[in-house]
Amino acid sequence: xxxxxxxxxxxxxxxxxxxxxxxxxxxxxxxxxxxxxxxxxxxxxxxxxxxxxxxxxxxxxxxxxxxxxxxxxxxxxxxxxxxxxxxxxxxxxxxxxxxxxxxxxxxxxxxxxxxxxxxxxxxxxxxxxxxxxxxxxxxx
Numbered sequence: 319x320x321x322x323x324x325x326x327x328x329x330x331x332x333x334x335x336x337x338x339x340x341x342x343x344x345x346x347x348x349x350x351x352x353x354x355x356x357x358x359x360x361x362x363x364x365x366x367x368x369x370x371x372x373x374x375x376x377x378x379x380x381x382x383x384x385x386x387x388x389x390x391x392x393x394x395x396x397x398x399x400x401x402x403x404x405x406x407x408x409x410x411x412x413x414x415x416x417x418x419x420x421x422x423x424x425x426x427x428x429x430x431x432x433x434x435x436x437x438x439x440x441x442x443x444x445x446x447x448x449x450x451x452x453x454x455x456x457x458x
Contacts, residue, residue, distance in 0.1 A: 325381055337381065349374045350387060357388070386410070 322333035324342055331339035338346045352372040357363065360371065365383070369376040382388040397406040399414040406412050413421065 325377075337385065346378075349378050350382060353379060353382065353388065 320333050321330050322337065323329070324331055324339040325337040326342040326345065327339065329339060329341075336343075336346075349372070352374060353368060356368055356372040360368075363371065365379045366376060369379050372379075379388065397408060397412060398404065399406050399417050400412045401417045402414060404414040404416075406414055407418065411418070
């Protein structure tokens with residue numbers, strides 16, 4: 319397990335899947351519930367306004383956005399495919415379904431071509447003279 323510094327209390331801990339140590343987990347959950355409650359009633363607030371209304375630090379909201387606990391509604395609505403410009407599946411994927419299918423098919427073809435390469439061939443008798451080479455080096 320990798321060691322990490324807790325984003326809340328700055329102590330070292332064994333990081334599993336969250337940037338928060340076990341001691342700060344209840345505080346993080348409480349802050350998440352506060353922010354979620356504020357955003358349910360006022361979905362058009364930006365990060366600073368939501369932090370002020372929920373009475374949490376802006377760093378908490380930024381970390382929750384980065385970790386995917388919260389999503390930015392403006393970014394989700396404006397997400398477009400990075401290849402063709404169509405609406406994307408999500409802000410994190412940034413691809414539409416047809417472009418994602420094309421990319422997956424290309425990856426499958428590339429993997430198949432790597433697996434289908436001919437194995438290296440060893441010539442028969444190539445290593446049969448190894449004993450003679452050892453003997454000649456031993457004599458000199």
